[in-house]
Amino acid sequence: MTARPGARDVSGFEAVRAAWRWDEVTRRIEATRPADVDRAIARSGRRSPDDFLALVSPAAAAFLEPMAVEAAAQTRRRFGHAMQLYAPIYLSNECNNVCTYCGFSREIPIARTTLDGEAIEIEADALAALGFDHVLVVTGEAPERVDVPYLARAIDRLRPRFSQIGVEVQPLDEDGYAALLDHGLSSVTVYQETYHRETYREHHPKGPKASFDYRLGTPERASRAGVSRIGLGCLLGLEAFRTDAAFVALHLDWLERACWRSRYSISFPRLRPHAGERPPKVEVSDRDLLQLVLAFRIFDPEVELVLSTRESPRFRDHVCTLGITTMSAGSRTNPGGYSGGQRASLEQFSIHDERTPAQVAAMLDRRGLQPVFKDWDAAYDRDAARIAST
Ligand code: SF4
Structure with a gap:
């Protein structure tokens, strides 16, 4: 299920990516003037990719306040006060890949394990006891152990406990996604990591x-197979982050037109320490990350924006009212972490926000948001009805 690209696997987005040219996008971002940012913020209706370049530019760093006002208003209009909470469930840290930034990379000498059978249920019970209804299954890429039949069996064991089950696993072909949909798959998350081919x-x-x-x-294959929610993003810190974010926005824009049956979300993973530590090439500050969140919200009022526990409590508390719609909480990033405890040596990356789900929910409540552990769509409907009646 991890075959090399065939004719049908060549991304329709590749022609768009190549035509925009990395260096030219970088030049245009750098050349943005304050008047361009003003125009992008003030524009009514859908912003263009050129507006996005302005919103992520260094020039826009002086406009965070008006961007925050616009982003918060857009978010309340579309999503009300609901904040979806989810947790990742790591089932395997076996991986055949070498990724320079990851604690599961093949060449890192850590103990490897894949949960199966009852071990999945024990882990799922521990997670369900925390109140979660939405889970994201995470594995490395070791298809000799973690293949589509394995993932289907895992979803079967999770389904009695959770109503929304996403996967962040190796890219699959269309048949693979279709098979998992038959078992109750809800969403697929796949980060391109960087849109710069050489990097x-x-x-x-x-x-x-x-x-x-x-x-x-991968997002196209998932959409063609019928996956209704697809998560995108790049790993911030691998390359020039403003340009990489611009390519995520271009990819999103293209997918929303070409693969319009699916809905999309954007995540903002920043490089975090791990067992095979290597510092980021590019530092992404809290202000930079805030600017990206605001830019995506203004660019696309419909897209879900996701913030994980990689980020600090202080940052998450600040940004949660300004555009984010989905947060993880209480995360463990090692297989068996909920039932057996987190073991630092087995983590994919370090958690920064170590608060319990209840503590995160209480924080959201204090900020006037509605933490939602269950039934995202029903929460939207309730909020929409409340807004309509005021
Ligand atoms: S788990 Fe994912 S990011 Fe980590 S080494 Fe494997 S493929 Fe790379």
């Missing part, structure tokens, strides 16, 4: 993930 090659030297093209076509 991608440098950070993914060995293993199936070395194929930039197969990964780039």
